[in-house]
Amino acid sequence: MATTTLHHFPAKTITSPTTITQFPENPKTLILQQCKTNKDLNQVHAHLIKTRLHLNPRFTENLLESAAILIPNTTMDYALSIFRNINEPDPSAYNVMIRAFTLKKSPQEALILYQKMNRSSVQPDHFTFPCTLKACSRLRAVREGEQIHAQIVKSRFGSNDLVNNTLIHMYANCGKIEFARKVFDGTSKSDVFTWNSMLSGYVRSECWGEALKLFDEMRNMGVGFDEVTLISVLTACGRLANIELGEWIHEYVETNGLKGSVNLVTSVVDMYAKCGYVDKARSLFDEMDRRDVVAWSAMISGYSQARKCKEVLDVFCDMQMAKVEPNEVTLVSVLSCCAVLGALETGKWVHFYVKKKRMELTVTLGTVLMDFYAKCGLMESAIEVFNKMPFKNVFSWTVLIQGLANNGQGKRALDFYALMLENSIEPNDVTFIGVLSACSHTGLVNEGRGFFVSMSRDFGIDPRTEHYGCMVDILGRAGLIEEAYQFIKNMPIQPNAVIWRTLLASCRAHKNVEIGEESLKNLVRLEPMHSGDYILLSNIYGSVGRWEDAMRVMNQMREKGIKKTPGCSLIELDGEIYEFFAEDSASPYSKEVYNAAEMMIKNIKSAGYMPDAADARLDAEEGDKEASVAHHSEKLAIAFGLIKTPPGTTIRISKNLRVCSDCHNATKIISKVFSREIVVRDRNRFHHFKEGSCSCNDYW
Template sequence: MAVAVSISPAKITTTKPIIITQFPDNPKPLILEQCKTVRDLNQIHAHLIKTRFISSPSVAENFLESAAILLRHQPMDYAISVFEKLNEPNSSAYNIMIRGLTLKNFSHEAILMFKKMKETSVEPDEFTFPCVLKACSRLRALEEGKQIHGQLMKLGCRSSRFAENGLIKMYGNCGQAGIARKVFDEMSVRDIFAWNALFSGYTKSGCWKEAVDLFYYMLETDTKFDEVTLVSVLTACGRVGALKLGEWIKDYIEANGLKRNPTLITSLVDMYAKCGHVDKARSLFNQMSHKDVVAWSAMISGYNQTNRCKEALSLFHDMQKANIEPNEVTMVSVLSSCAELGALATGKWVHFYINKKKLPLTVTLGTALLHFYAKCGSIDNSIEVFKKMSRKNVLSWSVLIQGLASNGQGDKALNYFDLMLTKHIQPNDITFIGVLSACSHSGLVEKGRELFSSMIKDFDIEPKIEHYGCMVDMLGRAGLLEEANQFIQNMPMNMKPNALIWRTLLASCKVYKNVGIGEESLKKIMNLETVHSGDYLLLSSIYASVGRLEDAFRVRREMKEKGVIKKSPGCSSIEVNGVIHEFFAEDDANFECEKIYAATEKMMKRIKLAGYVMNMEDARLEAEEYDKEKSVSHHSEKLAIAFGLIKTSIGTPIRVSKNLRVCSDCHEATKMISKVYNREIIVRDRTRFHHFKDGLCSCKDYW
């Protein structure tokens, strides 16, 4: 059976050829030491045929080794042609071919060669298994690996140290860390390669705690470790927050003069960043004399994961200045930071770079792009990326469904959910958060009830607290406050409502001015956790909306008397020419504040002439009557929109991100601004997107 290998043309070389005046009686040194090119192979091959040395198994195997292994940068076609002409090749010849194919990344062909070996009744030996197991490991070919494990046991080669290490590596790479540990525990003698193979298996399988525990066991048994071990353990420390062990390793590195190892220092940077000590990570990063793409990516990822997204993008710009080409890990972190900040221009540049460099749109990178565009309100771009992805997993579908839901396209989100099922992609709990959100934002109450029931009935997915929260939000938005309240009361015993559930109901009470359920909701929150200022302010607003101003002021006094920390102020951001600008309500910190306030006043006058009427309920309660209009006019999103009007070209969309929910007055004002100025305005608030165009909003005033 011929082994299928893609044939590449041999490289042209100017290496001086071998000159053979008399062929040696022992050609082994000539073959293994002096043969450097395909031309040399051809010359020696001709002499071997002429002198009939080719019929000698040992000489033929030496020649095969040179063709398959020693000439590392040459394709395998020559070695295959030689192998196929051998008369009854033995296990050594097969071992050379399996090793060569694996070495040159023809792992699938290496497994086929092993299969051919078995079919021709050539018995594998202890040298066969490590190479074919390496091929299985690279391909994550678990079933084939298990079969080889069985053959190892049958042939009694199980005790071979190299084979056992290969088994550990293979099982670990295939996500079977438990079986890898079993093989490890049954070994009579374990070298450092066995330990490192198990550490690698744990980290690749996400068994971070097991990796940390294994290292402690290593220390207890006084087993020597090396730098490869420390890299794996530091990675695990970052994932489980084992800062104490991570710092012990840092001290060990310094005490043993290992600071020159950039891989180790990069692992330290990653460990500190993932443990939340980003400034320590940055200090180490700055001290590195040589920073490769992995080091830059670790630091950017650290900033991103601790929500210091501005610093992540700033460091990415520094990386570009240093002429370091980003990799997929870098791109995913940068896109995630762009998504959080709403930095559309920077994220689009990343997408352009991906296309320019022809980077493969892997599931991870494609899903990051999907998420980025969805979080920036460019849902059409999300759909376009989704369609171009050759492979999609359940997360890719879920991200698109959630993106459609939060951008006011609930019906389309549910259509994609149906399409997902026809493609036989099994939804998970994250998918159902997306589809329930779609129902919530689009007022599809009956459909939401149906999907919630089908989670257990049709998909055997136990609803989590987030799914109950989606249902409460859906019912509350639809004004079904009594049903929402009863739904919470009927939650199962093992799923007690948390403060967020009651806070969601309280927010709906503000929209529908329901004092009774609002008061009950606040009491429930107080019983569960320290009440936020936002909770008091919501109840205060409910009282104010029904004319109970004394109660409204009483609630605010209670808040002050109890020393409740004031909520985060409303903050809106806008990206202009790649720079993120932030605005706070009645902010005067911006260096162009006079120009911005003048633009805001002009904007407010124009929309009033067009019919806008200010909603004074959204003014600060403590503001004097003559100050209320100013208070409402200077909400952070209005300042950001005014800035966008004076800083961007006529007709271009304006994109604003806000950390809080859009108030009703800003919603009405923005609708009018979009009409008067003929601008599309996309506002991302804490819960969803609002696409304003021609005086209308994508949420259809249902939010």
Template structure:
């Protein structure tokens, strides 16, 4: 045997107090039960060397197994012991290969398999199983294929044990088609083989194939286990296949498998992803005990269903239960904070991550960046980006989008150039962020160039979202006719978002004719979308055609179409407060309206003139000024003024586009009250300071 991979071993000494009078005929019980520590192993090893029992294959095998697999020590001792064995046979090699695989050194396991072949020791099914597992962990496809060729050469290709690990290896290395061919060639398939195939499809995101294969499994009457069901439930969640998910739920209840917490957690995740969040919560509440995975699945379910307040509430419950969150929990909670604009809560989460010394992985770092960007704190987003040890294309994309949304489109484009210099390949989502940067900053020529560059330089076929960005770039900049022709010449059928984007530009630039055509197309696609009628009504209003504006509003009433109310959120002292236009439901409503009256007086004295075109159309002329002063964002800002210390930044989030009057008023409020105010509306961020806005009135 080659000694190139071996290390030397000093013969261990036997402490005087230890006595092993006689070795049993079968030493396995003595060695495997007595060897609890490295000291025990040393004692027995010393004994077998002194008594010449080390030459007994059974003794050597059990000692090696204890050292290589059972005891939590480095492999050096096992390796040195192995190298002292004369002419080691197949089981000894298998133990060594398995030990390296188990102890997270799969590359060494592969090397020792090669050594085994060089030493002309014949591998058996266990050898192949161990080395293929090592290849799986390494993602070493080339080495796995070489092992496969040895499997065929030595006649093990029909061995079910080996076939199963081949399926797992190919699936782990992304060759799920090859894995399926091995699977289909099996004469007999146990649940383990099916599960390996499901795992391969899962790793490669082939959720539809999992559902199809499971139905085939059911049709063939094959037996399955909890591992099978967990794989299929994950696929059901991704596919939103509620029918199959419900069937599994009924099966679990019928077979009384509810004690399998991993299975119940998979059911929670499936129901949540399929929109049945309350069913998921019932399963969660009925669990006798919950681990961090169960908590994370439920919190994630609320987050993905846009029930972000409930996600934060459940996270607080999790903390009260003394359950430590993991990375997945934190990503979901940060995402909920981003949606709600819960800046203070998110900052606390960031400090929690630092206190717990949680690793700033790509997923967690990107979630933190996204949270800060969506709360209007792009400088903090940049700091997180710089601290991340590893960044992927999504990390860069989130930062580019954050800069674009926060009014720094030129810096976003500079970052995109830096990304390309660092050889980070952009994807289709990156180009949505880049085109958004052009749109928010009025960079029309740059937008045209990037749109062409997508297909020409990066072989990315534009999706409907990219076409929508181009319509926004052209329309927002006043090129309404060009935007209209662009829509008409699109190679894909324009959807409602495309026409709505064009209609919004028509409102800004008072283009009634193309606005009317846009609404005509929108009514065909989404006849009951209230925002479209309101956009055209406002287009008429901006052009001074009040009668037409009222006619469109009356048409909405006739069709029973209701406008969703404007809603603004603000976080104060860790609690989220919600305001609607002319709302009196808040406990401090009286104090807020007194603050509104004072606020409006002071900004009027500074030159603010109310824009009554933004008032309710049904408001009487005398009430229009009062109507605009009671918009939801003004109520939230007034609340922020009375509940936060002077000089504190006020951050609010609105579900609709900020209106012209509120935009003008907020500029004046920032100057008069010497406050920075960050407003996130449906489309972008506005940073108000000293009487001006980051958008430069281009939004």
């Protein structure tokens, strides 16, 4: 006999340790206290039938409740079989079933049963409505909710607090906050639960100001408040950066001995972090004697929003040491910080973890995973995630479009934009930033103009500074410098420094001295301490041979006490991050790296590379200009990558500034001569170098 069949015939069922041998008069206590599985229930059920006690509805309903709600991790099958055998179920039997379906994530079934109850003319009682409304809430079924509301009004439960609290919750959860308020105003306003329901409704609908107003009202009316109230109010404080009220609540928590409440203290931690006091949040977090996954996640997201990525990874590490399992929310914060850092290895580890734990690829998790891959330059992985996501929203599509645009695949980005519209997803303002940058990074001038018009005409989105910036970029990169300049002059809102900087960068690429000078004038007025701007104009002079003017601009900068931001490039090898600065001799690898860089330059020179001194340090001696360019941080990092990785490995570099034209040219040739793919993430976008050309088509 095959051994596998034996497993289905264990002797255990007969001599199970939970076997019930003695039955008390009232089986309810027994069912509640001892039944852990359906098998236990079976025995009680059998006993009830044998003793004909099952004809007593009270016993049967107790059994039903146990089967539907009290036995952990079980389906509704057993409960359904009991329910179907009840001759004329009364409201309580229906209530148990409706409550259980909602509890077990089948709110749809709950509503179907409620309809059946109506058809059978069983009168709902004051417990039926809350159970059913909760199901509507879960499903965001506002129409069904409204129908039930009408039935409530017609019934005698219209003034029942419990019923009204659930109504408020249902409307707020379905986004109908003004309906919720109407219900609230119709209550006696004497129950803290009612106030809490309304408060949480405002918080859920992101009406932070209304929430605080309600809390004020609550204190004026002297209804009192509890922990749940404070948690909602703290959320609103965090979003409004209302530190005064936040601190008042913190005081209240301290003086009233409420620090043992993990939820409440977590909310205080979150409030401080959102108000910008992340260190204060941390010290409070450290004082907690118990931390659950939400507390850890709040601290991690606090650091993540403060862009303190190193701290995010440290706390995440501590969390694992503390043996608290991260969940989706935790991982979203961690991934978004990996995206900022370009921490490919760590982010991949998180993705692996998600797969190992078979976590659901929700819209949020999927979107942040895509963004992470896109920001590490791995667009194919990003698209793979996108294709696996069962649901996508405007965020997901926007990340995809922006990712493709930044990785030099502008045409593909626009294809996906068209597909997005076909899928009836409405683009928002951020989507258009992606669409317009796809145009600018690909040189699609007329398409760009078209989208800029379409944005407000077809979708009612008013362009923001960022959108004007994209247009300036589109025109400027294409060499339409004069038009870009006029575009800025005609902008209905005040151009900021970023706009002028964009124009200045175009002037650098197209050697336009006059408008470059004009741009710098505006930049000096708006952000006088930004070193890169002076350097850009200086390079423009250099590129047309006006070395004296170039020197003059650099001196002007130095006189103002402005220091150059040193160029810095990072390379990740075996999960370790190596940092290189331009002309850096302090690095422990400097000798090795300089030798490697020298060899590398020699090699590409014989393949036709000509150094471009326009990007050199101006104070370098004439003969040293070439060496100055050769020691840009990027070249050092690439040289290091060449000697430290096996032939054929892709080299990934991130740098803090934009790629200079000499490095760009050199890297193209390196990719060909050494047969390497090289991916450079600069402060604006990606460059994928392969076989002598770059994904940006020399257009950045």
